[in-house]
Amino acid sequence: MDNRTPILEVKHLCKHFYQGKSVMKAVDDVSFHVYKGETFGLVGESGCGKTTTGRTIIRLYGATSGEVWFNGNRIDGKLNKEETKAVTSKMQMIFQDPVASLNPRMTVEEIISEGAKINKIFATEEELKANVHKMLELVGLTAEHATRYPHEFSGGQRQRICIARALITKPDLVIADEPISALDVSIQAQVLNLMNKLRKELGLTILFIAHDLSVVKYFSERIAVMNRGRIVEMASSDLLYDNPVHPYTKSLLSAIPIPNPLLEKKRERFDYDPSIHQYDEQNQPKMIEIEPGHLVSMSDREYAAYLGAKK
Amino acid sequence: MERILEVKDLHIHFNAFAGAVKAIRGVSFHLNKGETLAIVGESGSGKSVTTKAVTRILPDNAVIDNGEITYKGMDLLAMTEKEFNNIRGNEIGLIFQDPLSALDPVMKIGKQITETLILKQKMPKKEAEARALELMKAVGIPNAEQRFHEYPFQFSGGMRQRIVIAIALASNPQLLICDEPTTALDVTIQSQILELIKKIQKERNLSVIFITHDLGVVANMADRVDVMYAGKIVEEGTVEDIFYDPKHPYTWSLLASMPNLDTKGGDELMVIPGTPPNMLYPPKGDAFAPRNHYAMKIDFDREPPMFKVSDTHYAATWLLHPDAPKVEMPAHLKHRIELQLKEAEKYNG
Ligand SMILES: Nc1ncnc2c1ncn2[C@@H]1O[C@H](COP(=O)(O)OP(=O)(O)O)[C@@H](O)[C@H]1O
Numbered sequence: 001m002d003n004r005t006p007i008l009e010v011k012h013l014c015k016h017f018y019q020g021k022s023v024m025k026a027v028d029d030v031s032f033h034v035y036k037g038e039t040f041g042l043v044g045e046s047g048c049g050k051t052t053t054g055r056t057i058i059r060l061y062g063a064t065s066g067e068v069w070f071n072g073n074r075i076d077g078k079l080n081k082e083e084t085k086a087v088t089s090k091m092q093m094i095f096q097d098p099v100a101s102l103n104p105r106m107t108v109e110e111i112i113s114e115g116a117k118i119n120k121i122f123a124t125e126e127e128l129k130a131n132v133h134k135m136l137e138l139v140g141l142t143a144e145h146a147t148r149y150p151h152e153f154s155g156g157q158r159q160r161i162c163i164a165r166a167l168i169t170k171p172d173l174v175i176a177d178e179p180i181s182a183l184d185v186s187i188q189a190q191v192l193n194l195m196n197k198l199r200k201e202l203g204l205t206i207l208f209i210a211h212d213l214s215v216v217k218y219f220s221e222r223i224a225v226m227n228r229g230r231i232v233e234m235a236s237s238d239l240l241y242d243n244p245v246h247p248y249t250k251s252l253l254s255a256i257p258i259p260n261p262l263l264e265k266k267r268e269r270f271d272y273d274p275s276i277h278q279y280d281e282q283n284q285p286k287m288i289e290i291e292p293g294h295l296v297s298m299s300d301r302e303y304a305a306y307l308g309a310k311k
Numbered sequence: 312m313e314r315i316l317e318v319k320d321l322h323i324h325f326n327a328f329a330g331a332v333k334a335i336r337g338v339s340f341h342l343n344k345g346e347t348l349a350i351v352g353e354s355g356s357g358k359s360v361t362t363k364a365v366t367r368i369l370p371d372n373a374v375i376d377n378g379e380i381t382y383k384g385m386d387l388l389a390m391t392e393k394e395f396n397n398i399r400g401n402e403i404g405l406i407f408q409d410p411l412s413a414l415d416p417v418m419k420i421g422k423q424i425t426e427t428l429i430l431k432q433k434m435p436k437k438e439a440e441a442r443a444l445e446l447m448k449a450v451g452i453p454n455a456e457q458r459f460h461e462y463p464f465q466f467s468g469g470m471r472q473r474i475v476i477a478i479a480l481a482s483n484p485q486l487l488i489c490d491e492p493t494t495a496l497d498v499t500i501q502s503q504i505l506e507l508i509k510k511i512q513k514e515r516n517l518s519v520i521f522i523t524h525d526l527g528v529v530a531n532m533a534d535r536v537d538v539m540y541a542g543k544i545v546e547e548g549t550v551e552d553i554f555y556d557p558k559h560p561y562t563w564s565l566l567a568s569m570p571n572l573d574t575k576g577g578d579e580l581m582v583i584p585g586t587p588p589n590m591l592y593p594p595k596g597d598a599f600a601p602r603n604h605y606a607m608k609i610d611f612d613r614e615p616p617m618f619k620v621s622d623t624h625y626a627a628t629w630l631l632h633p634d635a636p637k638v639e640m641p642a643h644l645k646h647r648i649e650l651q652l653k654e655a656e657k658y659n660g
Pocket residue numbers: 017024025026044045046047048049050051052053
């Protein structure tokens with residue numbers, strides 16, 4: 001195992017939504033941890049529970065069960081004022097839709113300073129203002145942008161504003177929920193480069209949520225693949241790409257079109273059929289470490305078959 | 312090769328509150344029978360407007376200032392609405408990004424396909440129903456008999472797109488126009504829909520225009536590619552020309568700007584600085600010049616014509632002018648292409 005300190009530990013987290021008699025198990029027994037300074041990718045198709053996972057970690061939703069540990073403290077459940085502040089200022093989220101997540105009636109300065117104000121991060125107004133300007137420059141905007149309103153900015157610039165707002169409280173962990181999905185292709189690369197730069201310069205820890213595995217692979221050291229509320233495979237990005245084991249991961253990898261026509265036109269596709277597992281009471285899946293740092297959701301029977309096939 | 316469609320020097324503007332939006336500024340391309348032409352470009356570059364012009368479904372505030380659209384030798388723009396309706400209904404199938412907008416939310420799925428057949432193919436009801444069921448099976452709807460009687464909201468996004476494809480096929484089209492048909496779908500569903508479109512195309516020898524901003528999808532689908540930027544086609548070629556021997560700096564940036572599964576973590580991505588131009592005030596000269604590392608003085612004054620690279624390959628950049636300084640594609644793109652060719656060779660054995 002790794003002997004780095006985890007900054008975030010998620011243990012058997014469940015978030016179920018109840019609608020009348022039906023239950024939506026959006027997050028169902030999810031466990032993972034994120035080390036200080038790393039970028040951890042959470043990838044899966046829409047509806048698999050990525051956003052719910054992020055929102056439950058940052059306490060926008062109450063957990064149904066399970067535990068969330070942040071900087072060594074348990075943060076799910078009731079917290080006192082002091083503890084709440086430690087979470088709200090040290091953990092920040094960047095959302096997919098930079099248009100919907102900015103209040104149109106607030107200036108850029110008001111938007112960026114709001115979180116710092118609530119958490120009383122800076123002693124004086126001047127210090128706050130100076131930091132807003134510093135953040136704007138950090139994300140590639142200028143101090144002159146401070147007095148403007150969100151509608152005066154393009155999608156890519158708005159996402160920069162969201163990033164500035166998230167960074168002003170000097171967070172230890174940033175949860176980025178599909179931060180580039182809503183942006184144009186050429187703008188996506190600009191925002192990715194910015195996040196890369198910030199990660200290096202500020203030593204940020206990032207939980208990077210996305211549905212695009214090529215972007216996640218580029219950006220993350222370790223990746224968890226999610227399907228129907230559960231993590232099915234977790235490994236370093238190279239291991240996951242070179243040696244995918246779970247049939248869902250294989251199917252996801254094979255489905256991503258590669259911009260290389262002579263290769264792409266010949267590639268083989270795998271469909272994932274969940275019924276092949278034939279899980280039953282005696283034969284339930286659990287996370288099994290098949291090689292150092294590579295965990296796959298498998299039943300004992302599947303693991304035996306995997307070992308057999310390897311020989 | 313038989314040309315089924317030809318568009319020549321198309322200019323379109325929109326009358327908008329703020330002024331005239333010059334959306335299409337001299338677009339020419341053609342489509343050969345049985346091939347797939349991909350049109351690729353960022354949002355706002357004019358892909359949808361171009362296809363709306365071909366199918367004559369432009370909104371009322373659109374004005375065609377100039378251009379010719381010829382379909383199987385017929386001048387589409389000169390036709391009366393009635394003459395054109397016949398072609399639109401029977402020869403051209405349309406598939407859009409959002410399948411919901413193409414479906415009637417309060418009509419059962421089976422009935423929607425059946426109605427199309429009765430209306431467009433003048434089929435008797437019984438025959439139309441049987442054919443509708445056949446089409447549902449052909450596009451891969453499981454339990455088609457049962458789902459025939461369900462409403463659109465009971466279908467997932469991927470299944471709805473299959474229904475839209477079934478409706479498009481109901482009129483036995485020869486030309487299929489797909490405008491970002493998989494952009495709203497997840498990758499595993501996308502790959503199924505792409506397979507379906509390819510299968511249908513082969514079976515029926517359809518000619519396809521496929522619009523997308525995803526280069527992976529282009530690589531998968533296209534025989535030829537048109538790259539659009541700011542209302543113009545800036546490069547055209549076979550899919551191999553565009554991916555392995557690109558000539559236009561905009562194509563270079565598109566190819567180099569997104570990480571692929573081989574990009575090493577933390578590598579700086581090549582970015583196109585700035586944003587696409589505001590089409591209310593298209594810039595003088597080459598619209599890409601302000602964002603182009605390689606722009607020369609002439610680029611800010613005069614628009615480059617299409618230069619011929621080979622019989623299949625054209626690009627609108629002054630860099631191809633015989634007197635221009637020799638500028639090669641960026642080294643890391645060149646390296647990336649070499650790796651890709653090697654990998655393809657390895658895979659294809
Ligand atoms: N507030 C909610 N109430 C009920 N169901 C929800 C709610 N939020 C999400 N869901 C459901 O939970 C599942 C997971 O959603 P989400 O976490 O948004 O997935 P992702 O971000 O991976 O696309 C989906 O089926 C979604 O419809």
